Amino acid sequence: MIELCSVSKYYTSGFFKQKQTYAVRDVSFSIRKGDTLGLVGESGSGKSTIGRMALRLTEPSAGRIVFDGIDLLAQKKPALREIRPRMQIVFQDPDTALDPRFPIGESVAEPLAVWHRAFRHEREDRVAALFEMVGLQPELAGRRPFELSGGQKQRAAIARAIALEPEFLVLDEPTAALDLSVQAQILSLIQVLKKRMNLTILFISHNLAVVERMSDSLAVLHKGVLVESGRTAEVLEHPQDLFTRQLVDAANGSYPFFRNRIISVNE
Ligand SMILES: Nc1ncnc2c1ncn2[C@@H]1O[C@H](COP(=O)(O)OP(=O)(O)OP(=O)(O)O)[C@@H](O)[C@H]1O
Numbered sequence: 601m602i603e604l605c606s607v608s609k610y611y612t613s614g615f616f617k618q619k620q621t622y623a624v625r626d627v628s629f630s631i632r633k634g635d636t637l638g639l640v641g642e643s644g645s646g647k648s649t650i651g652r653m654a655l656r657l658t659e660p661s662a663g664r665i666v667f668d669g670i671d672l673l674a675q676k677k678p679a680l681r682e683i684r685p686r687m688q689i690v691f692q693d694p695d696t697a698l699d700p701r702f703p704i705g706e707s708v709a710e711p712l713a714v715w716h717r718a719f720r721h722e723r724e725d726r727v728a729a730l731f732e733m734v735g736l737q738p739e740l741a742g743r744r745p746f747e748l749s750g751g752q753k754q755r756a757a758i759a760r761a762i763a764l765e766p767e768f769l770v771l772d773e774p775t776a777a778l779d780l781s782v783q784a785q786i787l788s789l790i791q792v793l794k795k796r797m798n799l800t801i802l803f804i805s806h807n808l809a810v811v812e813r814m815s816d817s818l819a820v821l822h823k824g825v826l827v828e829s830g831r832t833a834e835v836l837e838h839p840q841d842l843f844t845r846q847l848v849d850a851a852n853g854s855y856p857f858f859r860n861r862i863i864s865v866n867e
């Protein structure tokens with residue numbers, strides 16, 4: 601469904617732009633349709649940069665990205681615009697997706713209007729259906745973001761992201777800002793939506809417990825380089841790379857958190 605081939609991103613700095621710093625170097629992976637790939641790594645390792653490049657929200661410095669057989673980097677603006685609705689992103693902070701001035705119902709309806717996906721009179725029904733899908737009471741549609749809890753806001757941000765029925769979703773630490781019980785609810789919601797909509801997901805997190813629960817396969821990023829990847833259980837049980845081993849040990853060190861708290865919390 602989505603494939604990254606030797607993708608790099610560097611930033612230039614200095615007066616003559618003479619200095620190059622790599623945020624991401626030579627990263628390759630692919631995600632099959634309907635699968636979830638977990639991307640883990642320390643802060644600053646380049647996770648968000650990869651997530652944004654996968655959707656071409658950030659332009660890679662080198663490499664190739666193939667989405668459903670389409671060479672994404674070769675597409676000109678109009679063609680890219682056609683593809684955009686098929687891929688969406690959810691950020692850690694729902695406030696980046698929700699305009700504070702508008703009721704959340706409008707924020708959820710906006711993509712439908714912009715992409716002409718529903719006539720005005722149909723939009724209300726579509727929004728109600730989306731609210732139902734993400735577990736938000738319909739009466740919350742009139743509230744503005746500051747009148748909602750973090751969990752409710754993230755549900756609204758997810759509703760907006762799935763409004764155009766995307767096939768590929770990048771989730772960039774979608775629960776990192778939420779407390780544990782809410783985190784578990786949102787993770788369950790994502791799993792339900794994934795099944796219902798047959799979503800392909802790039803799930804970014806620095807929390808191994810979360811990634812273990814959510815992903816079929818796992819890619820470990822360290823200082824912008826992919827150091828290990830494979831089936832999730834395989835990587836976590838037999839980590840080959842030293843950095844992965846350190847991550848797993850650190851996660852096991854906080855044992856109750858890693859094994860029990862997140863993984864066994866079901867709605
Ligand atoms: N616009 C930019 N200009 C220069 N450097 C940047 C820019 N954007 C990101 N970087 C650098 O790229 C590197 C990777 O950043 P990125 O945000 O992808 O990391 P991350 O793994 O998502 O971190 P976190 O877990 O904290 O979210 C960092 O060193 C960052 O400073």
Ligand SMILES: [Mg+2]
Pocket residue numbers: 647648649772
């Ligand atoms: Mg990030």
